[in-house]
Structures are given as C-alpha cells and as structure tokens.
Amino acid sequence: MYIRGCTMREITYVEALNEALREEMRRDERVIVMGEDVQLGYSGRGGLFLVTADLMREFGPERVRDTPISEEGFVGAAIGAAITGLKPVVEIMYADFLLCCMNQIVNVAAKLRYSTGGQLKVPIVIRTMIGQGRGVGSDHSQVPIAWFMNVPGLKVVAPSTPYDAKGLLKSAIRDESPIIFFESFLLYRTKGFVPTEEYIVPLGEADVKRKGTDLTIVAISTMVPCALSAAKKLKEEFNIDAEVIDPRTLVPLDKKTIINSVMKTNRLIIVESGVKTCGVGAEIASIVAEETFDYLDAPIKRVAAPHIPAPASPALEQLTIPSENDIIRAVREILQG
C-alpha cells in the first residue's frame, strides 16, 4: 500500500486504534475515554486488549476513566457528558454487553437530537469488540451489527484494516452523531500499513479492497481478510476474478459503490460473521435487488453464521464462522452450479 507523500509502517489493528485515540485526545481536550479497565486492566497498561494502552499515563485519570461494571450507568453518564460539551469515547468490552445499555443507546442517544429539534447533540463514540473466535461462549461472541443499523439516529462503523480502523475512529470522534464502532477480536492482531502522517477516513465511504470483474463480494468486518484470501484462491484455482468491497460504514451505507460494482459484475455475495437472519447481508441484498435487479445474472447469496447461539467449544465455534472455503463454495455455486 502506498499513499503519496506518506511514510508507511506496519502496525496492528489495536495499535492503530490506540494511535487514533491518542491523536484525537491530544488534538481536542474535550475527548475523554470511559469504560471497564481502560486505565490499567490486566495488562497494567490499559484495556483488556491494549486499545487504551498508556492513555492514562499521558492524559491522566480525569480524561481516562475506569467505570463500574454497569453499562447502562456509564453510557448514560457519557451521554450526559456529550450533551454538556465533552466528546466521550466509551468502551463496551464485548459487543454482547451493548444489550445492557440498549435503552441508553437507542432511546436516549439516538433520539435526543431529534426530540429536541436539534438543540442537543450527542457526540459519543461507543467502541465495542466482537468477541467471536475466542471460544468465550454464546453471550460473548455475538455480532450485533445489524441490530444497530435498524435504529434511526445512530451511525454504525465496522472497519477491517488497521488503516481504516485508525482513520474511521478519528472521523467518528469528530462526528456529531452517536456512533457504534465495531472492532473485532479476530482483527486485533492483524497488521497493515498505516501512514505516520495524520489522515482520516470519512464515514460513509466503502472501499474496493480488490478489483475484479466476475462477481462482487461485499464483506463485513472480520470477514474482509477472509474474503480477500478466498478471492485470491478463486483467481488462482478457478480463474474467477472477484471484486471485494468493504462498506466500512454500515450506516450511512455507501450504496453507490456496491451498486456500481454489481452493475459491472452482475453477481453479488455478501459475507458476514453474524447470523444470516435479518443480518447486514439481508439489507444489502434487498437494496441491490430493489435498485439494480435488471443487472443480476445470478441469485444473490449470503454467507453468514447459522441461526444458532455460538458454541463455547472453540472447535465447534469455528464451524459457525464463515471460512474461506464457505465463500469459495458459494461463489462456485452461483457461477458454476
């Protein structure tokens, strides 16, 4: 990867997020961090997986605040802080715990700007992690992205690379809307090139991760690296040239990039690691069917998790997360039967 005029180095997804937080906290003193174990945690540096590493050392406990295990309480507090002028970045350790503060997010954060006619704004970023892939059980492994897409008033972001993670988190912090920012355990240790210089990635812009002509694969979050390796194999072994698109932001969704791609390739597969029923794929498939039906040359296919609670057994859990082979099988199914 090369960006003109930038010095690049390879860092992990976690390091990229950490940089984004640090840079934004330096840039704007209204930015604060709240959450469970964000100050020190098990690591002694900050955060369960070091996303908030060393922030307390630099910015102090006033701006990097540990909270009790009470999501409803501290998300409510963060909303109050946001209304009164701060820019809180709240960490919900596992995305499953979003359910504990659903009322604050959906009924308060998402609605205040509307119900007050724009007098109040809630510039809050709720960072959370999809715990899938750790074998930590059905209540720590859910992928609830689509649930929040269904709530008017929220923006939903789910980056898949260190570059996007950093650029999008910075954009999210600067945005005036409440934002649910999905990170993924399975992406935390992945590495990617990130410029040393400052940059941002705007919300609402999809990224074509790989150009292709035979079909479009829209991959979400964790599934992007998987889709890319599947695309590579498809080309090498079956001479099928897949285009891989990462929407990066689910709300607002960059429909144009997806539709243009489908108009070119005439085929669409959506890959997500959440359950298939009413998932992100269902929404994207509907949009494409509605708006570009006449360009389809094959049924739209969704590759997603089965409709079951995630098994705690790591071996069984693996079977529920779409794999490279699942994607290849789906592609060949619509292309070759």
Next chain:
Amino acid sequence: MKTIIMPKLDLAMDSGTIVEWFKREGEEVKEGERVVSIMTQKVTYEITSPANGTLYKVFASANEDVPVGKPIAVIMEPGDNVADVERYIREVMAEKAASKVEIKEKEEITVEVKEELREEIERIKISPIARKLAEEHGIDITKIKGTGPGGRITKEDVLKAIEEFKARKEKEKIMPLTGIRKIIAERMVLSHKTIPPVTYSMEVDATQMIAVRDAFKKEKNIDLSYNTLITRAVVKAIIDYPIFNSTIEGENIRIIDDINIGIAVATDYGLVVPVIHNADKKDIMELNAIVRDLVERARQNKLTIEDVSNGTFIITNLGMFGVDVFTPIIFPGQVAILGVGRIVEKPVVSSGQIVIKPFMTLSLTADHRVIDGALAAKFLRKIKENLENIHLII
C-alpha cells in the same frame, strides 16, 4: 408534466406500434417538434411534443405494441417537481407490468397453441440481466440453452446468442418480422385460419378496355389506368350482387351500403391498400384521378388514416409483373377479393376464323361461408361482361 399517449387514430384501432424515437430520453423537446413515429395497422403517423421541456421517460421501445390511451412518454416541463414525475413513472411502469400479464392471459383464451408455449417461457430459468438483454436484442429465450447452475440462462449465454444471431443475420440476411411486415403476416394468418376461400378464374377479352384507354389518350390526353376501368366494372357488378360487399359479424352477414374499393399497391416498405370511398358515386374521371393520387401517395408513404380505412372489397393487380392467374387472400372482414392478371394477345376462333385478341385473366377469391360457387361465377361473369363492354358503363 405532459404525457404522450398512444392516440386512437381510427375507430378500429386498439393499439399502435412504436416505429422510431426521434428524441432520446433526457433530450430537450419543443412544443410541436416531432418526438416519435407510430404505426397502426394501416398507416405510419408522427406524434409531436405537447409542450416545451425534456423527454424525461420513454415507456415503449421501437417495435413495441402499445394499447390505445396508454402512455408512451413523459415530457418534463420547466418547474415540474421531479418526485411527482418519478411517482407517476412508477405508477405507469407498475400498470404496464400488470397489463403484460393480462395480455398473456388473453392470448391463452384465443390461441390454444400459445398456452403450452407460455408455460414453457415461464418455466425457463433465466437471470434478470439475461432476460433484459434478450428482450433488448429480440432474442428468443426458448431457443437458448442455459449453462448456469440448474440450467439457468445467464448473461453470457444471451451474449453468445446475440453474437450468433448477428453472425447468422449477416450470412443469411435475416430480417426481423416487425412493423408492416408483422401486421401483414398476422392479417394473412388470420384470413387463412378463419376463412374458407375458393378461387375462380375467368378470361376477359380486353379489346374494349384497350380501345377506351386509347380513345381517352387520343381525344382528351388522359391516361386512364386499367385499375380505374376494373374498379368501375367491379363497382357495377357489386351493385348487381351486393353480397360481395358484405362482412360477417358474429352470426350475421351484414351487407355494407358504401362501396369502398381498395387497390392493393406494392411499395418499397410492403403492401398497402388505399381505399376509394363510395366508388359507386364517382364518375370515371374522378375515379381515375383518385386512383392515381392514392397509388402515388402510397408509394411515397404519405397515406392518411382515412385513405386506408373502411375498405369493403379489394382489387389486387399483378398484371404488370406478368402474372396470369393467382389465388388472392381475402382481407379479414371482407368476403371476396379480385386478382387481375396481365393482358396478353392470344389466337382465338371467332366466327370460324382464327383471330388474335388481347386477353386478361381475373381471379376471384370468395369466402365460401357467404358465397357459393355459382354465385361467385355469376359475379365474375358480370365483371367480365362489364369489362368487355366497358365503353357502355363509363
């Protein structure tokens, strides 16, 4: 916003075919500027824009058949609300989609053979883009073998079929059965399916016809056409046998008061039949002027709806091409048609002497449901007598 609808150009018209769009979607149009040409079963007609604005949406492409009164295009005028126009377009498209299904159902009742075909079309697995491409290029999807999963016809299959069709078209000179050709095809098949025809032929001594033509040329410097003389002879015969000027309506035979003689004219774009209305009320000079005018305008494709409407009996003349006898096909809605052959000199025995005389053969096809052989023979003989004594009836 102004809508262009398929006009009703005559009473019998229930649909029209788009021939050509002169403007594309998105192009500016001025009021009165021609936008599209349409074709009815009888004529081609140009529709002009009802307003200044943009040709925003076209609902029917070339060769598409549109029922009378249905929208074929929307003109967006300055100041129009795009959302309103879009909403209207969606309504029209939805209605159009619904009516396609209705038409299919109608066909099912009238033509049983189509029923099987229709089911086959519905059973064909084809992707949306493949179907759209096939429609755009006039490819028959029943002839394509799908190579996609489960035998689905894919975009690639259709693109291949289009290539093959193009290659074959160049090699074999395949022309689409569209426009006037298609209408003629449908009419002729309908005639053949519904009318039991019998053709009777009879030789006519053309001596008097030639003499009369020569006299008019010499004395009045007027070119009297054979079609004029034959029309005259036919009209006089119809007055004696009005059943030949009739039509079958359900269980009834209706004799038509007006005698409107159609003259079949071969043109570069196909066969057309301009009509001499109330031919029995015209004198020979009027008749001749009308015949010449109609034939000329037919060749220039300048006939109006009136010119081709309400014919009751057709004369079709292939004499100039050297044909003697043929079996004309009755136009549906009429009961007979007269074919005219060439004039040729023949030796005949007359009063014990071999003499040479010009002869012409007439071929009368009559609908046996209405007209039996003896009656047809009498009518044909009447025409023969009229032509052989043409000087007495002009």
